[in-house]
Amino acid sequence: MHRILREPLFHFLAVAAMILAADGMWSRFRKPEIIVSAAAVESRAREWQATSGIAPTAGQRSQIARDLATEEVLFRESLKREMATDNRVRSSLVGMMRSALKPPVTPPTDEELKEVLSNSPKENIMLPAQIGFESVTYTNDADVPPDLLKKLRDGAPVPASTAAVKLANPLPPTYRPQLDRLLGTAFCDAVFTLPLHQWQGPIRSTRGVHFVRVTTREVERPIPFAEIRGMLEAKWIEGRENETIAVEAAKLAQNYRIVLPDPAATPAPAKP
Known part of the structure; x- marks a missing residue:
């Protein structure tokens, strides 16, 4: 020994x-060390100058350095407290990761855009039918003056409406979906089939009784390709990006053992 x-x-x-x-x-x-680099201070100083139009002074640069240190302290403490599991933070981090996986995408050709067009929802690529009309509106049938339709067709002055819901009179060209919401589908089905420049009625809506003289009407028509090209291009690029992100995410998923719930064990949704 x-x-x-x-x-x-x-x-x-x-x-x-x-x-x-x-x-x-x-x-x-x-104590863990936090080092604020001169490059980080310079980057924040450039942001300061871009916002204020004035270069920061030496004292302000020192404050920038202290602010950066404080931000790093708060960031590290948030990780200790597992704040990254907060749903809002989690969603933000997932979004940042998706952005990091996005590939550079070359602009689509017209043929590719037309394929997107053919698969787009109707409301995104069509202008709805629209109609304009002059009208007299009453709350119910009992309020309608005798022989009103004949008087209107004979050129009598258009009387004031008495319904609680007032329409612009004459109503300028208005898209059908707007009228559907205001007066109901049955009313629109009727007025869109009326002849032009002839008083017709009574026509009932969800708001009352109407006598109508259609002044203008246009059928549903496609939005010109040039006007929706930007929307189609954005949709095409989004599709390509999502495809690549899905592939890259699948590669990353190979580093994990993923356990999903058994569909048979998932409770059925509650009945209303």
Whole structure:
């Protein structure tokens, strides 16, 4: 035993063990270091100047450095508190990751855009039918003056409406979906089939009784390609990006063991 204690190797191992133990104890009390680089300060200073139009002073640059340090402190503390699991933060991080996976996409050809056009919902590529008309409106049948339709057709002055819901009179060209919401589908079905420039009625809506003289009408028609080209291009690019993101996400998923719930064990939705 005395011989071992006199061996230089033993002394070396003992000193090494003491150093490691001391370092382990010191690391418990050693503060993590935050280093704010000059490049980070310069980048934030350029943002300052771009916003204010004035270069920051030396004192303001020092404050910028302190602000960057504070931001890093808050960031690290948020990770300690597992704030990244908050739904809002989680969604933001997922969105950032999706953006990082987006590929550079070359502009689509006209043929590719026309394929997008053919698969687009009707409301995105068609202008609805529209109609304009002059009208007299009453709340119910009892309010309608006798022989009103004959008088209107004979050129009598158009009387004032008495219904609670007032329409512009004459009504300028208005898209059918707007009239559907205001007066109901049955009313629109009727007025869109009326002849032009002839008083017709009574026509009932969800708001009352109407006598109508159609002044203008246009059928549903496609939106010109040039006017929706930008929308189609954005939709095409989004599709290509989503395809690439799905492929890259599948590659990343290979690094994980993913466990999904058993569909048979999923409770059925509650009945209303």
